[in-house]
Amino acid sequence: MIAGRPIVEGTAEGEALVTNEALSFWGGYDFHTGEIIDQHHPLAGVRAAGRILVVPFSKGSSTTTAVLLEAVRAGTAPAAILTTGVDSFFALASIVADVMYAKSFPVIALEPKDVGALQTRMHVSVESSGLIKF
Amino acid sequence: MLSLSPRDQAMLDGGHGPAAQLAMSILVRMADVYGASALMNVSQAHIDSTIYLGDATLEFAERLASLGARVAVPTSLNVSGVDECGWKDWAVSPEWAAKAARQMLAYERMGASPTWTCAPYQTKMRPSFGQQVAWGESNAIAFANSVIGARTERYPDLLDVCCAITGRVPAVGLHLTENRAGQLLLQLEDVPPALQQDDQFFAVLGHLVGKLSGDSIPVIDGVVARPAEDQLKAFAAAAASSGRVALFHMVGVTPEAPTLEVAFQGRGVPPPAAITTADLLAARKELTTADGRELDMVILGSPHFSVAEFRQLAPLVAGRHVHPRVKFLVTSGRLMKQLAEEAGVLAPIVAFGAQITLDTCILASPMLPPEIKTLMTNSAKYAYYAPSLLNTRVTFGSLADCVRSAIEGRVVRDESIWQIA
Numbered sequence: 001m002i003a004g005r006p007i008v009e010g011t012a013e014g015e016a017l018v019t020n021e022a023l024s025f026w027g028g029y030d031f032h033t034g035e036i037i038d039q040h041h042p043l044a045g046v047r048a049a050g051r052i053l054v055v056p057f058s059k060g061s062s063t064t065t066a067v068l069l070e071a072v073r074a075g076t077a078p079a080a081i082l083t084t085g086v087d088s089f090f091a092l093a094s095i096v097a098d099v100m101y102a103k104s105f106p107v108i109a110l111e112p113k114d115v116g117a118l119q120t121r122m123h124v125s126v127e128s129s130g131l132i133k134f
Numbered sequence: 135m136l137s138l139s140p141r142d143q144a145m146l147d148g149g150h151g152p153a154a155q156l157a158m159s160i161l162v163r164m165a166d167v168y169g170a171s172a173l174m175n176v177s178q179a180h181i182d183s184t185i186y187l188g189d190a191t192l193e194f195a196e197r198l199a200s201l202g203a204r205v206a207v208p209t210s211l212n213v214s215g216v217d218e219c220g221w222k223d224w225a226v227s228p229e230w231a232a233k234a235a236r237q238m239l240a241y242e243r244m245g246a247s248p249t250w251t252c253a254p255y256q257t258k259m260r261p262s263f264g265q266q267v268a269w270g271e272s273n274a275i276a277f278a279n280s281v282i283g284a285r286t287e288r289y290p291d292l293l294d295v296c297c298a299i300t301g302r303v304p305a306v307g308l309h310l311t312e313n314r315a316g317q318l319l320l321q322l323e324d325v326p327p328a329l330q331q332d333d334q335f336f337a338v339l340g341h342l343v344g345k346l347s348g349d350s351i352p353v354i355d356g357v358v359a360r361p362a363e364d365q366l367k368a369f370a371a372a373a374a375s376s377g378r379v380a381l382f383h384m385v386g387v388t389p390e391a392p393t394l395e396v397a398f399q400g401r402g403v404p405p406p407a408a409i410t411t412a413d414l415l416a417a418r419k420e421l422t423t424a425d426g427r428e429l430d431m432v433i434l435g436s437p438h439f440s441v442a443e444f445r446q447l448a449p450l451v452a453g454r455h456v457h458p459r460v461k462f463l464v465t466s467g468r469l470m471k472q473l474a475e476e477a478g479v480l481a482p483i484v485a486f487g488a489q490i491t492l493d494t495c496i497l498a499s500p501m502l503p504p505e506i507k508t509l510m511t512n513s514a515k516y517a518y519y520a521p522s523l524l525n526t527r528v529t530f531g532s533l534a535d536c537v538r539s540a541i542e543g544r545v546v547r548d549e550s551i552w553q554i555a
Binding site (some may be wrong): 056060066075095 | 189
């Protein structure tokens with residue numbers, strides 16, 4: 001169990017997908033399939049839809065938020081995104097998804113020291129307080 | 135705790151209409167995310183939300199437009215999802231073209247200037263040193279902050295337009311002097327001046343710096359070449375693709391880094407991480423994913439080709455012709471093309487057999503027919519994104535290499551300068 005800080009509050013549950021490499025959703029995420037497509041990224045080819053994505057921060061394109069909004073609308077977004085520190089791009093996508101479609105997802109900031117506790121395929125639940133249980 | 139000005143509060147309460155209310159409500163929630171205690175004015179914006187992806191981007195744009203949104207500050211528009219005049223020459227479906235055009239119209243209705251370019255800093259909308267702006271588009275953010283010394287946070291799509299409509303941004307991050315100091319020192323070590331003069335050098339260096347910088351502001355020292363503006367453009371675009379660079383300092387080159395000490399705002403210079411010639415060779419290799427000599431298309435212009443680049447290309451292609459098996463495409467903006475035409479440098483490029491796509495690019499518009507499998511480019515940004523977004527293989531090379539390859543119908547690269555290590 002680790003205590004994260006909710007940047008956008010919400011609850012979620014699912015299988016963790018953990019990477020220590022930053023990701024651009026534009027050029028990196030196919031919102032039609034929910035798959036990571038960045039050929040330079042170690043998770044290329046892995047489906048992140050419905051999973052608890054643990055990623056240090058967004059990189060690259062400003063359009064990352066728009067891709068993530070499309071993914072929420074299409075039902076192919078991660079169930080939650082956990083970052084190291086605050087990532088404004090992921091937070092914005094969730095906030096606009098709330099405004100447009102009443103469908104936000106939790107965005108949680110973790111302390112760098114806590115990230116190592118999470119591993120891919122763990123079953124993880126995110127509570128609205130930011131508490132991460134696994 | 136965020137405190138709002140009376141005008142901010144009035145907007146949030148609907149006193150400036152429903153569009154400003156919606157924009158301010160998103161901005162206020164984001165100010166909380168950023169941990170801002172106040173909002174501040176910007177005097178210009180660049181909207182990247184113009185890129186049509188699907189129904190969500192269109193619905194967002196049309197929702198704002200239908201609520202009567204108007205931009206509060208001079209605002210330029212990034213690339214769209216369609217070249218309105220040229221899309222029929224390509225694989226773009228009529229349905230895509232129609233929806234992308236609707237999204238363009240929504241942003242034009244807000245009173246933004248129809249620049250339709252990812253290089254707004256090369257139009258009349260170029261901001262000035264110290265100017266507070268709200269810019270989206272990763273390459274444009276890095277260029278505006280670093281090369282011009284204007285001040286913008288790294289704004290994402292959907293927020294840039296909220297800033298434009300309200301004229302306000304959270305008073306945080308790169309808007310504030312104290313957050314613009316270098317955080318990481320990258321030192322070129324024994325990189326020969328001849329290599330630094332090479333046409334590909336700054337794009338390759340940018341690709342490497344993006345990867346090395348994490349979420350820090352990099353300071354690059356040891357550059358002896360005097361980069362032209364378009365080389366800094368290539369650097370910024372590369373670093374903002376492979377990484378999240380929104381501001382860099384290049385000692386002796388960029389305006390906030392006349393010296394190493396100033397780049398770190400006098401807070402002390404950290405121990406350097408070295409960039410060697412071997413690192414640069416490896417970075418250049420990463421930009422090429424094709425392994426053969428097959429070539430279907432040469433693609434130039436990410437960020438959008440400038441007038442200076444058209445001028446550089448014209449004499450290379452004058453009197454020559456593209457190989458019949460190869461396409462040669464330049465992506466640019468309508469304003470740049472007009473200036474190139476007026477300067478008389480467009481005619482030889484068109485006579486060469488080049489096609490020009492305006493106001494969008496191959497990454498933002500589904501233009502390429504499936505038979506195009508192998509690309510060649512001098513753009514690190516195209517080289518970075520095309521394999522993932524377009525499922526194509528790419529060869530990275532100099533402008534001269536691209537032209538020669540297009541003429542010969544197969545990939546040819548002059549490797550001499552890159553074989554010294």
